Amino acid sequence: MALDLNDAVASLRGVGPSLSDKLGRLHIASIRDLLFHLPIRYQDRTRKSAIGSLLPRTEVVIEGSVDLAQVMFGRRRTLVVRISDGTGAIILRFFHFNRSQQIRFAKDRYFRCYGEVRRGQQSLEMIHPECQIIDPDSPLPLADSLTPIYPSTEGLHQPRLRKLIEQCVPLLHSTTVNAIPDFIPPRIRDQLKLPSLEYALSYIHRPPADAPVHELLDGTHPTQRRLAFEELLAHQLSLKQLRNQTRAHAAPKLPRPDGIRRRFEAGVGFDLTGAQQRVIDEIDGDLAQAMPMLRLLQGDVGSGKTAVAAAVALNAIVAGYQVALMAPTELLADQHRRNFERWFGELDFTVLMLTGRLAQKQRRSTIAQIADGAPCLVVGTHALFQDDVAYPNLGLVVVDEQHRFGVHQRLALWDKGAIGASRPHQLIMTATPIPRTLAMTAYADLDVSVLDELPPNRKPARTVVIPDARRGEVIERIAHACANSRQAYWVCPLIDESDLLEATAATDTLALLNEALPQLRIGLVHGRMSEKDKSAVMHSFSAHELDLLVATTVIEVGVDVPNASLMVIENAERLGLSQLHQLRGRVGRGAATSDCLLLYKTPLSETAKHRLRVIRETTDGFVIAERDLQLRGPGEVLGTKQTGASEYRIADIARDHELLPLVQRTADELLRAEPDIVERIIERWLTDRIEYVNV
Numbered sequence: 001m002a003l004d005l006n007d008a009v010a011s012l013r014g015v016g017p018s019l020s021d022k023l024g025r026l027h028i029a030s031i032r033d034l035l036f037h038l039p040i041r042y043q044d045r046t047r048k049s050a051i052g053s054l055l056p057r058t059e060v061v062i063e064g065s066v067d068l069a070q071v072m073f074g075r076r077r078t079l080v081v082r083i084s085d086g087t088g089a090i091i092l093r094f095f096h097f098n099r100s101q102q103i104r105f106a107k108d109r110y111f112r113c114y115g116e117v118r119r120g121q122q123s124l125e126m127i128h129p130e131c132q133i134i135d136p137d138s139p140l141p142l143a144d145s146l147t148p149i150y151p152s153t154e155g156l157h158q159p160r161l162r163k164l165i166e167q168c169v170p171l172l173h174s175t176t177v178n179a180i181p182d183f184i185p186p187r188i189r190d191q192l193k194l195p196s197l198e199y200a201l202s203y204i205h206r207p208p209a210d211a212p213v214h215e216l217l218d219g220t221h222p223t224q225r226r227l228a229f230e231e232l233l234a235h236q237l238s239l240k241q242l243r244n245q246t247r248a249h250a251a252p253k254l255p256r257p258d259g260i261r262r263r264f265e266a267g268v269g270f271d272l273t274g275a276q277q278r279v280i281d282e283i284d285g286d287l288a289q290a291m292p293m294l295r296l297l298q299g300d301v302g303s304g305k306t307a308v309a310a311a312v313a314l315n316a317i318v319a320g321y322q323v324a325l326m327a328p329t330e331l332l333a334d335q336h337r338r339n340f341e342r343w344f345g346e347l348d349f350t351v352l353m354l355t356g357r358l359a360q361k362q363r364r365s366t367i368a369q370i371a372d373g374a375p376c377l378v379v380g381t382h383a384l385f386q387d388d389v390a391y392p393n394l395g396l397v398v399v400d401e402q403h404r405f406g407v408h409q410r411l412a413l414w415d416k417g418a419i420g421a422s423r424p425h426q427l428i429m430t431a432t433p434i435p436r437t438l439a440m441t442a443y444a445d446l447d448v449s450v451l452d453e454l455p456p457n458r459k460p461a462r463t464v465v466i467p468d469a470r471r472g473e474v475i476e477r478i479a480h481a482c483a484n485s486r487q488a489y490w491v492c493p494l495i496d497e498s499d500l501l502e503a504t505a506a507t508d509t510l511a512l513l514n515e516a517l518p519q520l521r522i523g524l525v526h527g528r529m530s531e532k533d534k535s536a537v538m539h540s541f542s543a544h545e546l547d548l549l550v551a552t553t554v555i556e557v558g559v560d561v562p563n564a565s566l567m568v569i570e571n572a573e574r575l576g577l578s579q580l581h582q583l584r585g586r587v588g589r590g591a592a593t594s595d596c597l598l599l600y601k602t603p604l605s606e607t608a609k610h611r612l613r614v615i616r617e618t619t620d621g622f623v624i625a626e627r628d629l630q631l632r633g634p635g636e637v638l639g640t641k642q643t644g645a646s647e648y649r650i651a652d653i654a655r656d657h658e659l660l661p662l663v664q665r666t667a668d669e670l671l672r673a674e675p676d677i678v679e680r681i682i683e684r685w686l687t688d689r690i691e692y693v694n695v
Contacts, residue, residue, distance in 0.1 A: 003031060003171060004031070004171075004178065005030070005031050005032040005035070005171060005178065005180065006030055006031070006032060006178075007030060007031050008020075008029060008030055008031075009023050009028060009029065009030060009031065009033070009034060009164070011031070012031070012164055012167050012168070013167060014163070014164075015164070019156075019160075022153055022154075022155055022156045023156070025153045026151060026152070026153055026156075031168050031171065032180070034164060034165055034168050035165070035168050035169070035171075035172065035180070035201055035205075036201075036649070036684065036685075037150060037151070037161075037165070037649075038150075038204060038205075038227065038649045038650045039148035039149055039150055039204060039205070040149055040150065040151055040649075041149050041217070042146040042147060042148055042149065042207070042216050042217055043059060043114070043146065043147040043149060044059070044146055044147075044213055044217070045061050045114060045142060045143040045146075045147050046142055046143050046144065046145065046146070046209075046213075047061065047142060048061045048062065048063060048112075048142060049061065049062055050062075050085060050087040050088070051064055051083075051084060051085045051087050051088040051089060051090050052085075052087030052088030053087065053088075054088070054090065054117045054124055055117065056117055056118055056119045056124065057116070057117065057118070057606070058116070058117050059114070059115065059116050059117075060114070060115075060117060061112065061113070061114050061142065062083075062085065062090065062112070062113050062114075063085060063110065063111065063112045063113070063134065063136075064083035064084050064085035064089075064090075064110070064111065064113075065083060065084065065085075065108050065109065065110050065111075065136075066081060066082070066083055066105050066106065066107050066108060066109050066110075066111065067082045067083065067084055067089065067107070068081070068082050068107065069081040069082075069102065069105035069106075069107070071102065076095060077095075078093060078094065078095055079093070079094040079095075079097045079101070079102055079105075080092075080093055080094075081093075081094070081105045083111060083113070089123070090117070090123065090124050090125065090126060091120055091123055091124070091125040091126070092105075092113065092115075092125070092126050092129055092131070093120075093125050093126070093127050093128070094127075094128055095127075095128070096128070104133070109133060110133070110134055110135065110136045111131050111132065111133060111134065112131070112132045112134050112140065113126060113129040113130065113131045113132075114129055114130045115127070115128070115129025115130065119603070144209045145206070145207045145208060145209050145211060146207045146211060146213060146216055146217075147162075148162065148165075148204070148205060148207075150162070150165075151649075165205055166205075166206070169201075169202055169205050169206055172198045172201055172202050173198070173202065179198065180197055180198060180201070181197075181680070182196060182197040182198075183230065183677050183680065183681050183684075184197075184226075184229065184230055184233075184666075185666070185669075188662065188666055189226075191662075192225070192229065192659075192662070193222060194222060194225065194226040194229065195222055195223055195226055197226070197227075197230075199223065200222075200223040200224075200226040200227050201227070203221075203223040204216075204221075204223050204224060204227070204650075218655075219650075219652055219655055220655070224650060225656070225659070227649075227650045227651075228648075228650050228651040228652070228656050228659065229651075229656075229659055229662075229663065230681065230684075230685070231648055231649060231650055231651045231685050232648075232651045232656065232659060232660065232663045233663050233666055233667055233670075233681060234681045234682050234684065234685035234686055235444075235648075235651075235685070235686070236444055236663050236664060236667040237667050237670065237671065237678050237681055237682055238682050238686055239443075239444035239445040240444060240445065240667055240668070240671060241671070241678065241682070242445045243294065243444070243445035243446075244671075246292055246294060246423070246445070247291050247292070247294075248291075249291065249292055249421055249422065249423040250290055250291065250421050250422045250423070251289070251290060251291055251292040251293070251422060251423055251424065251425055252290075252316075252319065252321060252395050252422065252424075252425075253287075253288055253289065253290050253319075254287040254288065254315040254316050254319045254321065254395055254396070254425065255287075255288050255315065255319065256284045256287075256288070256315060257314050257315060257318035257319075260314050260318050260347060261311060261314055263346065263347060264310070264311060264314060264343065264344075264347060265311070267343065267346045267347075268307060268310075268343050270455065270457070272304070272307065272311075273303075273304060273451075273453045273454070273455055273456075274453060275299075275303070275450075275451045275452055275453035276303075276304050276307060276308055276311075276451060276453075279297060279308055279449040279450075279451055280308055280311050280312060282295070282447075282449050283295060283297075283308070283312045283427065283449070284312065284315065286425065286447070287312065287315045287316075287396070287425055292423045292424065292425050292426060293425035293426060293427065293447075294426055294445060294446045294447060295426070295427055295428070295446060295447045295448070295449060296428045296429075296430070296434075296443050296446040296447070296448045296449070297309075297427060297428065297429045297430070297449050297450075297451070298430055298434060298448065298449070298450050298451065299429070299430075299431060299450070299451030299452075300431065300451070300452075300454065300585075300620070300621035300622070301431050301581065301582060301584070301585025301621060302454055302455070302458045302585055302588070302589060303431075303451035303452075303453065303454055303455075304451060304455055305400075305429045305431065305451060306336060306339055306400075307343075308451070309325065309398050309400075309427065309429065310339070310340060310343050310344070312396070312427065313325070313340075313377055313396060313398070314347075314349075315396070316375075316395035316396040316425075317349055317375045317376070317377065318375075319375075319395065320375050320393070321375060321393050321394065321395025321396065322370070322373070322374075322375060322376055322377075322378065322391055322393045322394050322395060323376070323377045323378070323394075323395065323396045323397075323398065324378045324380070324384050324391065324394060324396075324397050324398070324413060324416070324417075325377065325378070325379045325380075325398040325399075325400060326380060326381065326382070326384050326385075326397070326398070326399050326400065326413055327379065327380070327381060327400045327401065328381070328400070328401045329381065329554070330355045330356070330357060330381055330531040330534070330535065331531075331534055331535060331538055331554070331555075331559065332400065332401070332559075333353065333355055333379050333380055333381050334353070334355075334535055335559070335560060336379045336400070337351060337353045337379045340377055340379060344377070349375070349376070349377065350369075350374070350375070350376035350377070351376070351377050351379065352366050352369060352370065352376055352377070352378045352379070353366070353378075353379050353380060354366050354367070354370070354378055354379075354380035354381075354383050354384055354389070355380050355381045355383050355531070356381060356382075356383050356531065357530070357531040357532055358383075366378075367388060367389055367390075370389060370390065370391060371390045371392065372392075373391075373392035373393040374393075375393070384413055384416075385412040385413040385415075385416055389416070390416070391416050391417055392419075394416060394417030394424045395417075395424055395425065396424055396425045396426075396427065397413055397414055397417060397424050397425070397426050397427070398427045398428075398429065399413070399426070399427070399428050399429065400429050401429070401430060401431065401432075414426060428446065431582065431585070431621075432578050432582065432621075432625065434625060444664075452622075457590075457591065458588060458589070459588050459593060459594065460588060460619035461567070461584050461587050461588040461594040461595060461596045461619070462593070462594070462595045462596070463584065463595075463596045463598065463615060463616045463619075464595065464596070464597050464598065464616070465572070465598045465600065465612045465616050466597055466598065466599055466600070467599075467600060467601075467602060468599050468600060468601045468602070471599065474568055474597055474599065475513070475516050475517065477566065477595075477597070478490070478513075478517065478520075478548060478566060478568070479517055479519075479520070481565065481566045482517075482520050482547040482548060485563075486563060486564070486565045486566060486592060487541065487544065487546070487547055487548070487549070487561060487563050487564040487565070487566075488547070488548050488549070488564060488565070488566035488567065488568070489548075489549050489551060489555065489564060489566070489567040489568065489586060489587070490509060490513065490548060490549070490550045490551070490567075490568045490570065491551055491552070491553065491555065491567065491568065491569045491570060491583055492505060492506040492509050492550065492551070492552055492570045492571070493552065493553065493570065493571050493574055493575065506524060506526050506550050506551065506552050507524070509550050509570065510522065510524045510550045513548065513550060517548070520547040520548050521545065521546045521547045521548070522546065522547065522548045522549075522550060523537045523540060523541060523546040523548070523549050523550070524537070524549075524550045524551070525537045525538060525549060525550075525551045525552075525554060525555065526551065526552040526554060527552055527554045534554070537549070538559065541561060541564075542561050544563060549564075553575075553579065553583065555583070555586055559586050560586075560589055561586070561589070562589045562590030562591075563590055563592075564586065564587050564589070564590075564594075565587055565588075565590065565592040565593070565594040565595070566587065566594065566595050566596075566597070567583065567584065567586060567587045567594075567595070567596045567597070568597045568599060569583055569584075569596065569597070569598050569599065570599050571599070571600070571601065572598035572599060572600050572612060572615075573600040573601065573604055573605075573608035573611070573612065574608075575611075576611070576628060576631075577611050577614055577615060577624050577625075577627055577628040577631065578621075578624060578625060578628045580598070580611070580615045581615065581619075581621055581624045583596075584596040584615070584619075598612060598615065598616070600612065607631060610627075610631070611631065614627050629653065629654050630654045649685070
């Protein structure tokens with residue numbers, strides 16, 4: 001029976017109900033879906049490397065005979081195999097193995113192995129390489145082209161996926177099958193020298209033997225650029241379409257409350273920066289319109305986003321509306337509540353708090369006040385959008401640290417304010433600066449404001465990178481700082497010791513520091529504590545009832561203790577650039593000069609060395625964000641990697657950024673001139689369209 005691109009995957013040889021279900025997890029239902037299931041990378045198995053020539057962090061094919069194989073017992077049982085080929089030897093290390101796999105590595109048996117070369121404690125190693133017994137007298141042919149590696153799911157292995165896709169590729173060239181429509185206008189294909197869609201799909205699934213290996217491995221081959229362009233275009237169209245849909249709603253007009261605003265600015269206790277005034281003016285302009293504001297406010301650590309949110313919240317409250325501000329943690333929500341109560345106290349405005357730890361009676365009372373519809377500011381966590389919370393008069397939604405929330409959490413709060421066709425205004429805030437290239441794609445539906453100026457009292461922390469062996473000096477530094485009435489943080493990545501990560505646990509560090517510094521009052525805060533206990537410890541630290549706070553990265557966001565002027569970050573080599581920058585932002589909030597000490601364990605990978613060098617050399621969050629994007633990719637930077645919401649199949653924003661201006665112009669042109677094609681491009685690339693950008 002002849003196959004067609006629209007046929008279900010069950011039409012292919014070897015696809016039964018179980019395999020169909022697994023493919024369904026990858027959003028693959030048809031043969032067309034399989035063809036657009038693109039390689040995430042390639043492996044080069046076309047040539048064999050001599051063991052003596054190997055370099056760390058390379059993926060290679062090697063062949064050699066087994067010198068020894070033994071099971072080592074330590075923190076975990078390990079099968080260690082040494083093979084050599086006359087030019088050198090390498091260790092193969094297996095953590096998961098059974099008796100038959102152990103017996104397989106008999107002395108003098110000859111193997112072909114493929115894997116990543118790593119630097120071990122005593123020699124080069126491969127961890128869990130693919131190994132195949134071969135006969136050295138009858139050489140097995142090597143692959144004649146690059147091997148594609150596809151996104152997969154549990155129980156669906158690469159060879160199976162490759163065989164399925166190999167069944168589908170010939171259909172691209174069949175004269176009896178309807179061709180896949182090419183939506184990119186010919187003049188743009190000519191301008192970028194892009195090949196046809198059919199050729200591009202065929203090429204990347206089956207690179208020919210003479211394919212330029214480095215271009216394909218780097219993702220810069222014209223066929224990859226062709227597909228990346230269309231994928232970026234699909235995301236851009238989806239966002240622009242969404243923006244148009246959102247702007248079609250009505251919203252309450254919230255004029256600038258000049259008199260109250262002047263009283264607020266006089267009472268906050270500090271002068272607003274020029275950047276804060278500029279951003280407030282931009283938001284005032286949006287709020288005065290009868291359509292929903294959609295604005296992203298970016299500001300580096302300590303740039304004063306909360307004060308901006310307070311100033312523009314007055315527009316809604318004075319106009320008789322409610323404001324909801326959602327924070328990712330109860331610690332941060334409670335800090336916001338205290339700030340707003342202090343700033344709004346003189347103005348006689350109501351500030352409510354709604355979090356999961358409220359007693360039942362207090363929670364019912366707060367929900368009843370919100371349901372009353374009187375003008376107020378409600379600060380809270382995800383508790384703000386639970387089913388029994390109703391906002392009859394919601395004029396403005398503020399989401400703080402937007403990347404910490406799941407898509408549906410943010411949508412649920414915005415939907416709470418729906419009254420007929422009317423929707424509340426939205427202000428999304430982040431202290432993790434988003435690189436311009438990423439903002440152009442991930443937030444194309446939002447207007448962007450940037451706080452690019454720190455208050456005059458903010459002094460950037462000096463950053464020092466110190467090996468773990470000098471821990472004693474660091475402890476002396478803390479003793480000296482606390483003896484001079486300063487306070488300090490000691491941050492640990494983990495709560496308890498882990499077999500998988502050689503990271504010092506916060507609980508162990510607390511015991512060590514209590515012994516080394518008996519004269520200090522030391523507290524502990526971590527994510528497994530109840531919110532009540534966390535808040536109690538943080539209040540004690542804020543009130544200087546504690547000198548030193550041992551903490552996990554739970555303090556990364558929003559904690560504000562001006563007297564804390566020293567931070568130690570344990571295992572700094574394990575943390576991302578943006579996270580290190582956020583943590584460092586907890587100090588430098590007072591008048592004293594502040595220091596951030598990054599403790600690391602050796603040996604350092606090249607990536608870890610680069611991260612620590614960047615964080616030491618710059619305190620500019622936007623520079624750090626650009627470097628973070630290059631190192632970790634857009635999904636990590638946006639905080640959406642775990643959902644796959646903003647993941648790309650083949651595009652890479654850092655690599656393909658020069659395509660973005662043309663992508664934007666093409667999107668505008670298609671929306672204006674060919675709206676029918678727009679929906680088809682979006683459907684092709686965003687099959688699982690969760691509208692993660694709806695806020």
